[in-house]
Amino acid sequence: MRRAIISGNWKMNKTPEETVAYINEFKNNVKDADAEVILCPPAICLTEAVKAAEGTNVKIAAQNMHYKESGAFTGELSPLMLKSVGIEHVVIGHSERRQYFNETDETVNLKLKAAFENGIIPILCVGETLEERESGRTEAVLEGQLKEDLAGLTSENVKTLVVAYEPIWAIGTGKTASAEDANDTIKFIRNKVAELFDTESAEAMRILYGGSVKPNTIKGQMEMSDIDGGLVGGASLKVEDFSAIVNY
Numbered sequence: 001m002r003r004a005i006i007s008g009n010w011k012m013n014k015t016p017e018e019t020v021a022y023i024n025e026f027k028n029n030v031k032d033a034d035a036e037v038i039l040c041p042p043a044i045c046l047t048e049a050v051k052a053a054e055g056t057n058v059k060i061a062a063q064n065m066h067y068k069e070s071g072a073f074t075g076e077l078s079p080l081m082l083k084s085v086g087i088e089h090v091v092i093g094h095s096e097r098r099q100y101f102n103e104t105d106e107t108v109n110l111k112l113k114a115a116f117e118n119g120i121i122p123i124l125c126v127g128e129t130l131e132e133r134e135s136g137r138t139e140a141v142l143e144g145q146l147k148e149d150l151a152g153l154t155s156e157n158v159k160t161l162v163v164a165y166e167p168i169w170a171i172g173t174g175k176t177a178s179a180e181d182a183n184d185t186i187k188f189i190r191n192k193v194a195e196l197f198d199t200e201s202a203e204a205m206r207i208l209y210g211g212s213v214k215p216n217t218i219k220g221q222m223e224m225s226d227i228d229g230g231l232v233g234g235a236s237l238k239v240e241d242f243s244a245i246v247n248y
């Protein structure tokens with residue numbers, strides 16, 4: 001039985017002070033949650049966030065990292081730095097990073113390997129654009145991303161990997177894939193990973209849905225056979241809304 005994960009991706013929102021205030025309220029609301037609870041604040045908030053969440057069931061994740069351990073990479077953070085402040089999860093390959101910051105399947109692959117080498121669990125984002133969907137290429141696009149992003153990983157890696165299926169047309173638009181459609185695509189992802197690795201590893205891997213998840217959509221999504229949780233953007237910014245999602 002796969003344990004659900006509900007993760008909030010704050011993107012470029014909230015200061016360290018706002019982060020601490022949020023966590024101080026949020027931690028009490030979600031202390032009895034069945035799901036694993038993860039918050040992804042901006043990098044500058046990570047240290048404070050880890051401290052504020054200490055001793056609770058709220059885990060703190062980074063939104064990105066570099067694949068090298070150190071060096072001349074101005075503005076970047078390394079896996080070692082994240083580890084040193086107590087980070088155990090990192091979002092890799094979010095569509096916004098692919099779209100605006102030149103993230104490619106090749107760098108995503110290097111980052112996934114670096115995360116596993118450093119004992120950090122990656123949350124890998126994959127998904128298709130509206131144009132790719134409308135031209136019937138969703139499965140081909142996902143297959144390409146999975147093949148390249150997961151190249152060279154081991155079955156053991158795949159068992160702990162978290163994948164987030166985030167159709168790009170559903171991010172921040174208020175449009176969600178129907179729960180059935182998202183479930184079918186997530187099943188496709190699981191089957192592809194079974195083909196690339198093995199069934200046991202693919203069955204152990206958690207696959208989340210992301211894209212306009214709201215308090216009133218999560219229940220239907222979580223009733224699906226293969227949706228193992230949510231990666232929530234906008235609705236994770238308000239304690240009340242995200243608490244309702246976590247406690248679906």
Ligand SMILES: O=C(CO)COP(=O)(O)O
Binds near residue numbers: 009
């Ligand atoms: O990109 C997302 C989470 O990573 C989804 O964002 P929204 O929930 O705002 O659509």
